[in-house]
Amino acid sequence: MANTPGSSSAGSAVIARLDAVVDDFARRVRFFHEDMTPGRARMFVLQHRQNTRQRNSVLKLRVAANCPDWETRLNIIRACSEEVIADHEHGGGRAHWQVLEQLGTRIGLTLDEMRAARPIDSTALAWCAWEGLMSNRHWLEGIVANTCAERVNVPGYGGGIIGERGWFGMERLRWGKLFGLDDDALEFFELHEEADIAHSNMGWNAVARFAVEQRMEDAVVEACRMNLVVWEHYLNGIAAAGDALGHGRAL
Numbered sequence: 098m099a100n101t102p103g104s105s106s107a108g109s110a111v112i113a114r115l116d117a118v119v120d121d122f123a124r125r126v127r128f129f130h131e132d133m134t135p136g137r138a139r140m141f142v143l144q145h146r147q148n149t150r151q152r153n154s155v156l157k158l159r160v161a162a163n164c165p166d167w168e169t170r171l172n173i174i175r176a177c178s179e180e181v182i183a184d185h186e187h188g189g190g191r192a193h194w195q196v197l198e199q200l201g202t203r204i205g206l207t208l209d210e211m212r213a214a215r216p217i218d219s220t221a222l223a224w225c226a227w228e229g230l231m232s233n234r235h236w237l238e239g240i241v242a243n244t245c246a247e248r249v250n251v252p253g254y255g256g257g258i259i260g261e262r263g264w265f266g267m268e269r270l271r272w273g274k275l276f277g278l279d280d281d282a283l284e285f286f287e288l289h290e291e292a293d294i295a296h297s298n299m300g301w302n303a304v305a306r307f308a309v310e311q312r313m314e315d316a317v318v319e320a321c322r323m324n325l326v327v328w329e330h331y332l333n334g335i336a337a338a339g340d341a342l343g344h345g346r347a348l
């Protein structure tokens with residue numbers, strides 16, 4: 098299992114519990130283990146482009162606003178700005194949603210279509226749920242909410258290909274095969290293999306440092322579990338809507 102060194106053995110113990118929750122997520126979510134299809138991939142782009150903007154320009158910033166540790170607060174804002182404004186480190190100065198739009202154009206979507214897309218009901222429901230889990234919460238629960246799904250992009254969680262390469266590493270492989278795409282076209286996934294190690298380490302390190310001191314161990318583990326339950330429903334909703342989309346158009 099992936100491990101981030103904790104600052105103490107109690108810190109390591111809480112990280113091990115978070116890692117176990119992420120490991121379970123990687124093993125159980127249907128979206129990871131069922132076949133990727135053109136309909137599912139297209140629906141993922143249509144929804145995830147909106148989702149990353151909602152999470153990084155609204156939800157995660159509320160967590161930053163509640164964070165009293167100045168360095169951690171700036172790290173959250175820096176990660177959000179890579180996602181929604183410009184990533185100079187991994188994305189050649191583009192925001193992650195822009196890189197995702199480029200991928201969308203390679204799998205049969207137009208820019209107009211992507212920009213006109215509305216959240217499907219399951220996505221809207223996920224935003225409501227995350228609103229409850231990320232606003233007006235202790236910042237340590239919030240930072241777990243910010244970073245727990247990015248954590249599954251780090252290799253080491255779940256078995257098989259997802260365990261070897263991380264979630265987006267696996268998607269890079271299967272989207273490449275499905276659509277016959279080269280590495281350049283699949284940059285969205287590749288950039289996350291690096292960026293999300295950094296983004297999620299930030300959350301895991303903050304928890305290792307502060308959760309024990311603030312007696313928040315059980316609360317952060319439960320926050321991780323609940324946030325990933327929402328991610329599971331979000332992804333299953335994309336799968337269902339993607340299957341419906343797939344039937345209605347040429348693949």
Ligand SMILES: [Fe+2]
Pocket residue numbers: 149180193289292
């Ligand atoms: Fe991203």
Ligand SMILES: [Fe+2]
Pocket residue numbers: 180247292293296
């Ligand atoms: Fe990220």
